[in-house]
Amino acid sequence: MSDTANKALLPTGLRDVLPPDAALEAVAVNRLLGVFAAHGYDRVKPPLIEFEESLLDGVGAVTTKDTFRVMDPLSQRMMGVRADMTIQVARIATTRMVRHPRPLRLCYAGQVLRVKGSQLRPERQFTQAGIELIGADTPVADAEVIGMVIRALDAVGVRDVSVDLMLPPLVPAMCDALQLSPEARRTLRDALDQKDAAAVKAMGGDVAGVFGVLLGCIGEAEEVLSRLQAMDLPAAAAQRRDTLAEVIALVREEHPAATLTIDPVEYRGFEYHTGVSFSVFSRGVSGELGRGGRYRAGEAQERAVGATLSVDAVTEAMEPLSSGPRVLLSVKDRLLAGRYQTDGWVTLNALQDPQDFAAEARRLGCSHYSVGGDLHAINDKQG
Amino acid sequence: MSLDPLVIALPKGRILDEAMPLVRAAGIEPEPAFDDPKSRQLTFATNHPHIRIIRVRSFDVATFVAFGAAHLGVCGNDVLMEFGYPEIYAPLDLGIGPCRLAVAEPVALSDSDDPTSWSHIRVATKYPEVTKRHFAARGVQAECIKLNGAMELAPSLGLCRRIVDLVSTGSTLKANGLVEIEHIADVTSRLIVNRAALKTRPTEMNGWIASFAEAVKQKA
Numbered sequence: 001m002s003d004t005a006n007k008a009l010l011p012t013g014l015r016d017v018l019p020p021d022a023a024l025e026a027v028a029v030n031r032l033l034g035v036f037a038a039h040g041y042d043r044v045k046p047p048l049i050e051f052e053e054s055l056l057d058g059v060g061a062v063t064t065k066d067t068f069r070v071m072d073p074l075s076q077r078m079m080g081v082r083a084d085m086t087i088q089v090a091r092i093a094t095t096r097m098v099r100h101p102r103p104l105r106l107c108y109a110g111q112v113l114r115v116k117g118s119q120l121r122p123e124r125q126f127t128q129a130g131i132e133l134i135g136a137d138t139p140v141a142d143a144e145v146i147g148m149v150i151r152a153l154d155a156v157g158v159r160d161v162s163v164d165l166m167l168p169p170l171v172p173a174m175c176d177a178l179q180l181s182p183e184a185r186r187t188l189r190d191a192l193d194q195k196d197a198a199a200v201k202a203m204g205g206d207v208a209g210v211f212g213v214l215l216g217c218i219g220e221a222e223e224v225l226s227r228l229q230a231m232d233l234p235a236a237a238a239q240r241r242d243t244l245a246e247v248i249a250l251v252r253e254e255h256p257a258a259t260l261t262i263d264p265v266e267y268r269g270f271e272y273h274t275g276v277s278f279s280v281f282s283r284g285v286s287g288e289l290g291r292g293g294r295y296r297a298g299e300a301q302e303r304a305v306g307a308t309l310s311v312d313a314v315t316e317a318m319e320p321l322s323s324g325p326r327v328l329l330s331v332k333d334r335l336l337a338g339r340y341q342t343d344g345w346v347t348l349n350a351l352q353d354p355q356d357f358a359a360e361a362r363r364l365g366c367s368h369y370s371v372g373g374d375l376h377a378i379n380d381k382q383g
Numbered sequence: 384m385s386l387d388p389l390v391i392a393l394p395k396g397r398i399l400d401e402a403m404p405l406v407r408a409a410g411i412e413p414e415p416a417f418d419d420p421k422s423r424q425l426t427f428a429t430n431h432p433h434i435r436i437i438r439v440r441s442f443d444v445a446t447f448v449a450f451g452a453a454h455l456g457v458c459g460n461d462v463l464m465e466f467g468y469p470e471i472y473a474p475l476d477l478g479i480g481p482c483r484l485a486v487a488e489p490v491a492l493s494d495s496d497d498p499t500s501w502s503h504i505r506v507a508t509k510y511p512e513v514t515k516r517h518f519a520a521r522g523v524q525a526e527c528i529k530l531n532g533a534m535e536l537a538p539s540l541g542l543c544r545r546i547v548d549l550v551s552t553g554s555t556l557k558a559n560g561l562v563e564i565e566h567i568a569d570v571t572s573r574l575i576v577n578r579a580a581l582k583t584r585p586t587e588m589n590g591w592i593a594s595f596a597e598a599v600k601q602k603a
Contacts, residue, residue: 119449119468164582194463198476198573215474219585261585268469283387283583286451287470 013117013124020323024315025127028156029109032129032309035152041107041131046088048081048111055080059272059295060087066114081113085128086295086306093134094298102135109311120287123312130292130308137303139243142276143250145292149280149307150255153289158317160283162259165221165248167240168270168277168293171211177234178206192265214264221248221260228264240275247276280309282317289313328361328369336373387584389434392453394441398572401479402457408598409591411436445471445575454580455591461549461570465510472581474592475574477599482551484513486565489538493562507537508547517547517567535559 010016017025033043049070056064063083072079082088085108093104109129117123131148133141146163153161171192175185188207191199197215201208213231217224225248228241248260270277270293277293292307326346329337334349341347345368353371354360358378361369368377391411393399406413412430416422417438427436437453442462447453449468461484463473486506488496503524508514511527518525530537534546535555549570550556550563574595581588 120451120470160583162583193469195472195474195576196460196463196573197474198460198571201476218474218581219589259583261582263582279582281579281583286577286579288579 011124013114013122015123020321021315023323024318024321025311027321028311028315028318029127029129031156032152032311032314033107033109035155036107036129036131036148039105039148039151041105041133041148044089044092044106044108045110046082046085046092046108049079050082050088051075052078052080054091055082055087058087058090058297060084061272062269063087063114066116068113068115082110083112083114084308085110085112085130086132086308089130089132089306090134090295090297090304093132093304094300094302098300103141104134105131106134107131118287121310121312127311128308129311130290130306132297132304132306134297134304135302136305139246139250139276141305142243142247142294143254145305145307146247146251146278147254149278149290149292149309150251150258152309153280153282153314153317156314157319158282158289158314160259161289162261162281162283163251164261164263164266164279164281165244166263166266166270166277166279166293167244167275168267168273169275170237170240170264171214171267173236173240174210174214174234177237178210180207189267193268195265211265218263218265219261221262224262224264228262244276275305278307280307285313285317287313289317325368326364326366327375328357328364328366330357330369330371333370333373336370340370386433389431389455389587390447390453391434391436392444392447392456392458393436393438394444394458394572395438396441398441398457398459398480399438402477402572405477405479405595405598405602406436406457408601409594442466448575448577451577451579454577454584454588456575457572458575459570459572460568461510461513463573463575464513464568467512470578472576472578473573474576475596475599477572477574477595478603480570480572482549482570484510484547484567484570485550485563486545486547486567487535487550487556487561487563488545490560490562492544493564496564498564504545505543506545506547507534507543509534510547513567514547535561 052069055067066083068081069078089106089108093106097104109127111125112128114124131145133145150161188203188211195215200211200215217227225245233241251260273293273295275294279291280289282289290307290309294305296302297304324344324346326348327340328348328350330350330353337347348364348366357369357371361378368375393402411434413427413436416424417427425437429436439447441458444456444458445462445466445468448456449470457477459480463471501523503526505526505528506514507528507530509531511529514527515525528543534548537546538544538561539559553563556563574592576588
């Protein structure tokens with residue numbers, strides 16, 4: 001028994017995508033993957049659902065709370081519906097494609113499902129498209145992936161892209177150097193997550209001093225870098241900073257005009273990343289367009305770097321599609337459809353010849369109709 | 384500097400009077416209607432052509448900023464704790480509107496009450512999330528009754544025996560025969576920034592944060 005009176009009601013966070021949005025999304029996916037493919041990223045297609053323990057392994061652990069689970073009646077084991085595709089592609093790379101030469105470049109696109117949407121994106125199902133570069137550990141590899149994201153977004157016409165770079169292992173390395181207790185780390189983590197300068201200051205001592213300065217280091221990349229370089233960081237943290245500087249210089253070389261920012265204390269959602277990571281934003285879109293970074297793939301802990309774009313957010317930043325003009329073809333003229341299409345028309349076949357071609361064409365959203373091989377424009381009121 | 388529109392959300396009421404000198408010291412002067420209590424306007428132009436100020440409830444300041452409808456705002460960390468919005472950064476303590484979030488109960492009850500024995504309590508509050516989290520951390524299940532004001536009435540009318548509310552001087556509690564039994568958090572107002580705005584317009588946003596920081600320092 002259901003209290004759902006209306007058949008159109010969908011569960012929270014799920015929706016039907018209608019024209020022209022569905023077409024726009026397909027175009028976005030195709031163009032993004034086109035850019036990836038052109039740079040030698042080969043497409044893979046993992047299943048929608050797989051065993052829970054492989055799905056939630058490694059970097060997949062961040063999706064634990066987001067994953068729908070079902071019991072597999074055949075194997076009697078728990079399965080998870082993917083909430084993110086990165087971990088699946090990492091699994092493919094380190095198992096079935098383990099003999100393929102490194103660096104291995106893979107790309108993918110598909111639907112993911114989440115138990116709960118985020119605050120800004122309440123959708124529970126959405127499309128991801130991304131790349132993984134496996135078996136490389138150089139700043140050049142990091143810069144390639146960041147550059148690919150900028151390039152791909154440019155190809156779909158997203159403007160004013162800005163990439164926010166971060167170093168998830170930086171704060172833990174500095175906590176180690178200060179020998180902070182687990183409890184102090186947790187308090188610090190919460191404060192840094194909210195960029196709560198007052199709470200950091202309240203911790204007092206070296207912690208307040210060092211992290212107070214770090215909190216002020218959020219902004220335009222080169223400016224923040226010079227400030228980070230002026231700081232006396234512990235050796236492990238200093239090494240991270242120098243890698244970041246190298247990556248930024250490489251990205252700059254390729255994309256001199258890109259907006260790059262640094263946020264050295266950002267951490268949420270990047271808990272399992274092991275090096276330079278990033279979020280991608282665009283002015284005018286309220287949330288992230290995508291994110292990525294360096295991690296370890298599979299049981300072999302292979303070095304990897306990847307990026308995932310949320311296609312729903314990307315389409316929000318895209319211009320609407322402009323489809324070609326539409327022409328209504330009489331039953332006889334349906335044989336000319338191919339010729340019209342070659343000339344850039346979208347053709348609609350009349351299923352029976354109407355009395356008034358102009359009225360019928362207008363009703364179906366066509367600007368022209370074709371009878372006896374002749375093209376006629378309908379006289380719209382706006383001319 | 385970018386000429387993209389910038390929206391600042393300010394809370395109505397008590398905090399506004401304390402916040403305005405800082406807003407002005409940071410170089411933002413709203414149109415005269417802003418200070419007219421009879422004005423029913425909701426958005427106000429400023430001396431910067433691209434900056435507008437909106438005046439909303441404190442909880443709504445956080446919501447506007449979280450969703451990027453406003454870029455900057457002023458709100459208490461009580462509200463930030465309640466929502467836990469990941470899209471809000473609170474980079475600056477403005478040091479205004481100091482008070483605390485506390486648990487209170489009737490004086491008569493507090494004489495015999497032993498909080499360590501609680502396993503479940505019923506609480507009237509405007510902050511159900513903070514309350515649940517606070518008590519869960521102590522192993523106590525809190526059943527919250529959400530009220531939007533006048534929490535102090537709840538115990539006397541038998542709605543529940545305990546409340547979680549903001550306390551500044553404690554005189555309202557006292558007038559209603561209540562006593563503060565547990566401190567949850569200290570509260571002050573913060574300058575808050577939308578995450579995406581800080582990342583996509585870093586120079587501009589950092590500029591405003593610096594201006595407000597300077598204003599706070601001047602005041603101190």
